[in-house]
Amino acid sequence: MSTKSLSFSKYFTLTRAGVLEAxxxxxxxxxxxxxxxxxxxxxYYLWKAxxxxxxxTVVNGMSFKDTxxxxxxxxxxxxxxxVFLVWNIGRDIQSGKIVLDIIKPMDYQxxxxxxxxxxxxxxxxxxxxxxxxxxxxxxxGAIALGTNLIFFIISVLMGLIINFCIDFLVSTICLFxxxxxxxxxxxxxxxxxxxxxxxxxxxxxxxxxxxxxFLPFQAIYNTPLLFLVDExxxxxxxxxxxxxxxxxxxxxxxATRLFWKKSLKILTVNGG
Amino acid sequence: MESRIQLKNVNKEFKIxxxxxxxxxxxxxxxxxxxxxxxxxxxxxLEIEQGEIVGYLGPNGAGKSTTIKMMTGVLEPTSGxxxxxxxVPYKNRSLNAQEIGVVFGQRSQLWWGLxxxxxxxxxxxxxxxxxxxxxxxxxxxxxxxxIKSLYNKPVRQLSLGQRTLCDILAAFLHNPSVVFLxxxxxxxxxxxxxxxxxxxxxxxxxxxxxxxxxxxxMGDVDALCKRIIIIDKGTVLYDNNIENLQKFFGAYRxxxxxFEKDASNHTxxxxxxxxxxxxxxxxxxxxSAPSLSVTVNEEWIDIxxxxxEISFIEVMNYIQxxxxxxxxxxxxxxxxxxxxxxxxxxxx
Numbered sequence: 235m236s237t238k239s240l241s242f243s244k245y246f247t248l249t250r251a252g253v254l255e256a257x258x259x260x261x262x263x264x265x266x267x268x269x270x271x272x273x274x275x276x277x278y279y280l281w282k283a284x285x286x287x288x289x290x291t292v293v294n295g296m297s298f299k300d301t302x303x304x305x306x307x308x309x310x311x312x313x314x315x316x317v318f319l320v321w322n323i324g325r326d327i328q329s330g331k332i333v334l335d336i337i338k339p340m341d342y343q344x345x346x347x348x349x350x351x352x353x354x355x356x357x358x359x360x361x362x363x364x365x366x367x368x369x370x371x372x373x374x375g376a377i378a379l380g381t382n383l384i385f386f387i388i389s390v391l392m393g394l395i396i397n398f399c400i401d402f403l404v405s406t407i408c409l410f411x412x413x414x415x416x417x418x419x420x421x422x423x424x425x426x427x428x429x430x431x432x433x434x435x436x437x438x439x440x441x442x443x444x445x446x447x448f449l450p451f452q453a454i455y456n457t458p459l460l461f462l463v464d465e466x467x468x469x470x471x472x473x474x475x476x477x478x479x480x481x482x483x484x485x486x487x488x489a490t491r492l493f494w495k496k497s498l499k500i501l502t503v504n505g506g
Numbered sequence: 507m508e509s510r511i512q513l514k515n516v517n518k519e520f521k522i523x524x525x526x527x528x529x530x531x532x533x534x535x536x537x538x539x540x541x542x543x544x545x546x547x548x549x550x551x552l553e554i555e556q557g558e559i560v561g562y563l564g565p566n567g568a569g570k571s572t573t574i575k576m577m578t579g580v581l582e583p584t585s586g587x588x589x590x591x592x593x594v595p596y597k598n599r600s601l602n603a604q605e606i607g608v609v610f611g612q613r614s615q616l617w618w619g620l621x622x623x624x625x626x627x628x629x630x631x632x633x634x635x636x637x638x639x640x641x642x643x644x645x646x647x648x649x650x651x652x653i654k655s656l657y658n659k660p661v662r663q664l665s666l667g668q669r670t671l672c673d674i675l676a677a678f679l680h681n682p683s684v685v686f687l688x689x690x691x692x693x694x695x696x697x698x699x700x701x702x703x704x705x706x707x708x709x710x711x712x713x714x715x716x717x718x719x720x721x722x723x724m725g726d727v728d729a730l731c732k733r734i735i736i737i738d739k740g741t742v743l744y745d746n747n748i749e750n751l752q753k754f755f756g757a758y759r760x761x762x763x764x765f766e767k768d769a770s771n772h773t774x775x776x777x778x779x780x781x782x783x784x785x786x787x788x789x790x791x792x793x794s795a796p797s798l799s800v801t802v803n804e805e806w807i808d809i810x811x812x813x814x815e816i817s818f819i820e821v822m823n824y825i826q827x828x829x830x831x832x833x834x835x836x837x838x839x840x841x842x843x844x845x846x847x848x849x850x851x852x853x854x
Contacts, residue, residue, distance in 0.1 A: 247631035255619040258660070334615040337578050338632060339603040499582055 244340060245348040252352015263360045270309050270361070277305050294436040296463075299376060301434060303369055304463050308431040308455050310365035311390070314357045315397045315454070317350040320421065323405035324414030336498075343491050346405075347398055354394065382461045385472050389458040392479040397454045399486035400425060406490065409497045430456035450482040510684055510716045511554040511577060516586030518547040518572050518740075546572040547583070548740035556683070559710050559717040561731035561748075565849040569740040570720045574686050577718070578608055591683055604633065607677030607715075611689035614673050616661045622672050623657040626679060633680035640679075647675050650708050651701065667698035674702065678709050684716045685709075691723050703729040724842035736848055743848060751844055757813040758839040761822060762806045766830040777802045784809070784825070791824055792816055810839075 256263075285291070285298045296304070323346065326332040338345055370377050404421045408414050426432050428451035435443060435456045446452050457475050460467065467475075524540045526532070547569045554560055564570050575581040576588055579595030579602045588595055595602045608615075616625040630640050647653050653675065656668055664672065670690060677685050687706065691699045707730060710717050719730060727734060727748065734751065736744040744751065765780065784807065785800040792798060795815040801808045811821050818836070825831065 241634070243631045244634060247628050251617055251620060251624065251628045254624065255617060258619045329613070331613050333575065333578075333580050334608065334610065334613060336580050336599070337603045337606070337608055339600045340632070341600065501581065 245344065248345070248348035249351040249355065252348075252350060253355050254352070256353050256356040260360075263356070266313050266357075267361060267364075270313060270365075273309060274306055277309075278302065281305070294434075296434060296436050299373060300463050303373060303376060304434050304459050306365065306369050307459055307462060310362045311393070311455055311458065312426065312431055313361045314354065314390075315394055317353045317357075317401075319346070319350060319398065319401040320405050320408065320414060320418040322350075323402075324408040324418070327405075327408050328412065328414070343402060343494055346402065350398075377462050378465050381469075382465075382467075382472070385476065386458055386461040389461055389476060389479060392476070392483050393454040393458050395483050396450055396479065396486055397425070399483075399490045400450070400454075403486070403490045403493060406494050406497050409501055425451055425454065428452065429454045430459070450486060453479045453482050509553045510556050510558075510591060511552075511718075512587070512589040513550055513552045513573075513577075514587040516547055516550045516573070516576065516588055517545065517584045518569075518576060518581065519584045520544045520546055545740050547576070549586075550737070550740070550742055552735060552742065552745060554716060554718065556716055557710070557714040558733060559706070559719060559730050561727040561734040562718055562720045562737070563722075563727065563734055563845060564720075564737040566722075568738045570737060571688060573737070574608075574688060574718065574720065577684075578606060578686060579603065604680070605683050607680070607682040607685040609670070609673050609677045609685070609687045609690050611670060611687075611692040614661065614669055616669070616672060616676060618662050619660060621658045621660055622653075622664070625661065625672070625676060629676055629679050635680050639681065643679055643681065646712070651675075651705055667694045667702075670694060671698075671702060671705070674705060674709075678713065678715065681713060682715065684718065687717060687719045687721075689721055690719070691721065691726055699723070699725065700729075706730060724840065724845065728841055736845065738849065748841065751841065758844065759811050759813060759818055760837040760839055760843075761809040761811055761818065761825075762803070762835040762837060763809070763825065763831050764805060764833040765807070766832045777805075777807065781807050784828070787828060788821070788824070792821070806835075 281301055336342055404417055407417055428446050430452055435452055457479055521541045522544050524542055525535055562570055576583050577590055579599040582596040591605050593602055691702055734748050781800045781802050788798045797812045799810045811818050
């Protein structure tokens with residue numbers, strides 16, 4: 235309204251509220267970290283077996299250590315990105331509470347993003363950063379810390395926005411289906427697999443790898459993680475990868491926006 | 507005064523899938539294109555002026571909430587024109603949101619895990635309320651209700667009444683020109699209800715806020731509204747002052763009697779029977795008064811008399827000639843019972 239800084243405060247107040255709220259439910263982060271640890275133990279032994287059965291120590295250009303760093307950080311990124319957007323919006327649609335959010339004096343898509351941004355901030359400090367530091371020291375500094383770290387940070391931010399947009403798109407579909415569970419499970423499987431969060435993309439067979447290369451999903455996990463584990467990347471290749479992400483950020487941001495606006499017309503708000 | 511809200515021939519239709527019963531029916535539904543159109547709001551026109559408190563009444567499923575959702579910009583009307591504060595709400599949702607406040611009695615807009623005051627601070631930023639207006643408003647709140655003690659309590663620990671109170675204060679915080687209150691007193695105890703009514707009254711009076719109130723509690727209507735709009739099946743049945751309601755629908759009074767025979771043997775059946783019998787006799791005797799109706803109300807037999815059709819005394823005399831009356835009362839009809847009759851289709 236009056237000044238630019240004021241109109242930003244409109245959004246950052248939601249980040250602040252999210253941080254406060256997330257901190258008041260801090261037990262959930264301990265549970266997340268414990269859950270991740272169990273998952274990591276499983277994948278450690280799984281990949282150990284895969285490497286043991288192979289005749290070489292480097293499979294598809296990645297050593298066991300590379301693969302573990304990649305997967306551990308992928309898990310940490312997944313906890314950072316996962317704000318249960320589809321669950322939350324789906325529940326609001328089912329209960330009809332969504333009305334109260336729609337009639338806030340701001341754009342719903344951006345409102346939703348900032349509404350969950352506090353969770354991103356808290357998850358970054360409670361899950362991602364500790365994991366990153368732990369991995370760095372456990373591997374004896376196997377992660378290169380140079381300009382690639384800047385690329386990594388920019389790339390994580392864009393990955394986060396792409397992931398948010400995909401979640402928002404799926405949430406919008408809930409307006410039509412009035413149900414969340416099945417769609418959310420499907421989304422999670424597709425995103426985690428095609429993004430390279432469960433199996434590094436380097437292990438994908440050739441035709442699939444090419445197809446996945448054109449999709450937005452790999453820009454969520456694979457791109458940022460490559461900046462950390464793949465030291466052979468040239469600067470021009472790095473910039474190419476960032477531009478590819480940037481394209482998807484813009485495309486998905488505007489596409490999901492349009493889809494939401496169109497879908498809202500069919501909205502029938504539940505609960506009288 | 508300029509009108510704040512204008513609705514012109516507004517219609518809203520929903521497309522509803524015709525659902526079938528049972529498991530097989532549900533599976534068939536997955537592939538069904540068998541829709542029916544439901545008219546939730548049918549050709550509604552109204553005008554509401556600045557500073558009014560309007561009671562927007564109607565039975566469950568009458569189209570009240572749908573109308574409110576259209577006025578807030580959440581829903582787009584199928585046809586017709588809505589103007590709120592000079593704007594079309596669904597086209598300018600954000601701008602419209604800046605100047606309205608909403609309370610849904612069943613849901614809270616407050617931040618569940620945070621203290622009340624934090625929610626207020628967040629709303630201050632969201633609605634870009636300047637510091638002075640904000641502190642003035644809080645000061646004003648503190649003067650009319652005991653809110654200070656709630657500031658530091660997390661919203662999830664509040665009782666329903668306290669939460670509703672805070673939700674209402676939150677809706678008025680940015681000094682909106684229109685506030686929609688959808689069943690604000692639902693589920694509250696008597697003292698909380700009156701507290702909330704006082705609060706709404708004070709805010710309306712002080713800030714000249716237009717208030718649109720939907721409720722099923724006639725106490726709310728009697729305490730707050732000068733004007734009421736009654737809607738049923740999407741159509742406006744009545745739109746006028748509350749005093750006119752009685753004149754409009756006839757000067758009704760209720761004659762309550764207890765007959766001698768019934769006093770000793772008051773099983774419901776014999777009462778019901780004598781009520782039906784009395785109704786027949788009355789209609790035969792007074793063909794000019796078709797709206798005479800007899801109902802059983804605990805141990806009393808109620809006879810609804812429209813004095814526009816027949817005088818009260820005549821009915822009383824006639825009944826006295828039929829049976830011996832042991833006890834008798836006359837009752838002015840309440841807003842509640844008139845509205846109940848309208849809902850039930852008794853008065854057209």
